[in-house]
Amino acid sequence: MRKILICFAYKGTNYSGFQKQPNKVTVQSVLEECLNKVLKENVSIVASGRTDAGVHALKQYAHFECENKISLDKLPTALNTFLPPDIRVYFAKQVDSLFNARTSAKTKTYMYVFCKDKIINPMLCDMVTKLDYQIDIDVVKKCMEKIKGTHNFKAFCSSKTNATSFDRTIYDFSLEEKQNYLIFKISGHGCLYNMVRIIVGTIIDIARGRLNISCIDEMFKTGNRGLGGKTVDGKGLYLFDVKYN
């Protein structure tokens, strides 16, 4: 039995998120189906984490165990032959039996992309979120400083979560302004359900004057989701990278 790690990417538009669900087409269900075809055995994959419907991954990782002795150099090409073009496997490598794609992940980086164009180029309609408001970038940066560090992020988490502990650490949070695009990158050990989308949505609502910046401290203190901004659209969100030791 080998334990194999694959690195892959996907455009989330046509999937009901990453995780397998009955009667839904998900990235996991399509990947497992293709692995079963190529390896001729039933494998279950464990990814670094889930992504929601419409959310993309530029670099995602998953492990699985299998008996098949296929060359790991050939596995990506074999899988890509069966996979739809919106899921691509970049490489596969053997990992030791203690490795776990989810629990061994040290840092996950997410990217959130807004476009300030009055009319979004239809070629990008699944890939960016329209920023319809005038926002104060200095306020955005002040909010980002507040988010960094270790906090109780319960107020930045969907009520649909199964999590029981809400303390999370944000190592890094950057903003790039490039032409008419605003690109956030946020890195942490792990994120709660909808956490990045609620953080970004709350910052935008503060920076456009709908909420006061003090709400961030209040959210950390009270855990009250109702004090925050909206959950921004999944289509602007990307799992950007995952780092392992």
Added chain:
Amino acid sequence: MRKILICFAYKGTNYSGFQKQPNKVTVQSVLEECLNKVLKENVSIVASGRTDAGVHALKQYAHFECENKISLDKLPTALNTFLPPDIRVYFAKQVDSLFNARTSAKTKTYMYVFCKDKIINPMLCDMVTKLDYQIDIDVVKKCMEKIKGTHNFKAFCSSKTNATSFDRTIYDFSLEEKQNYLIFKISGHGCLYNMVRIIVGTIIDIARGRLNISCIDEMFKTGNRGLGGKTVDGKGLYLFDVKYN
């Protein structure tokens, strides 16, 4: 009755081409449905030309006549409210009664995009064609010179055409190499059915050594489609711009 010209763009992936067809979702059918909703009258649009299934338009034009007196500054926003995000209207302006979006077009420019990456980024899976072969760029450029000018393009036209005359003029044909992308731009007064895709496909087949460059002259001489290369995929093709006087 005003005659109105609209400029719009679309991602062709989810449409059975531009032109209205029974029981198919096309760009024209969706646009006309939204115009009818906004204008509260039945209008038919005439575009600069059709595009095939999966083909995109960065700038497409169409005219229609209507009684409704809506401000033309407000029409694009009104339409974009009803249109799906993969079709966007940029502007509307009144044109004189002799103007025709199809017959008044002086130059149409198409773009064809290949990507040489071994694995295509899934975010671009609907937008570029994978170039799987080593090609000789000098040969590509020689072929492009042969295509320019006025020729009988019957051999570069799908047999499904309704055209009766096949003489067309290519004013300009350029190639840009940008990182791992090959970007062709081809301008002419008008193009036959599948003409750009057959021209590009034939050039690639010559530049990878599957066909001899002399086939281009033979194709012009004989009108025999069978002498040419394959029709490359629609997803790499864009209507790039249309010029009117």
